[in-house]
Amino acid sequence: MGQRSVRRRIMIWAATLLAAYLALAYFAAPEFWTFRDRGFRTHRFEMLTHTPQGIPGDPINVGLVGTQKEVVHAFAVAGWDTADAVTLKTAIEIGESVLFDHPYP
The missing domain is CATH 1.20.5 (Single alpha-helices involved in coiled-coils or other helix-helix interfaces)
Structure with a gap:
């Protein structure tokens, strides 16, 4: 062969x-x-x-029980903010925060 x-x-x-x-x-x-x-x-x-x-x-890994309004309220009471909607503006801001090593608000 x-x-x-x-x-x-x-x-x-x-x-x-x-x-x-x-x-x-x-x-x-x-x-x-x-x-x-x-x-x-x-x-x-x-x-x-x-x-x-x-x-x-x-x-x-984690499941939340409650209406959306109840869960958002519970997070707000705990000091958490809701996530920003992903738009061109927020995507650019997130990219800048990563590139320039500063926190995203």
Whole structure:
């Protein structure tokens, strides 16, 4: 068996493995999670994040119980501020605070 034949076999195997990985990672796995989770999200306090496609992601470490108004009030009483909406202006201010090593208000 010549060196060209060995290289060709390695390239074929590498291409096959790459194609299999891509098929599993980007097609089969998301379809599996979608199929598995049909009807699963009926739980009231599900403690997982979800991708835009609805696929379960990371677990949430802390859950807050209450209405949005109650939670915001509790945080305000504790001295916390609500987060600024992400806009072009706030994104620039955050970037400047990181670049120039000063706190973001």
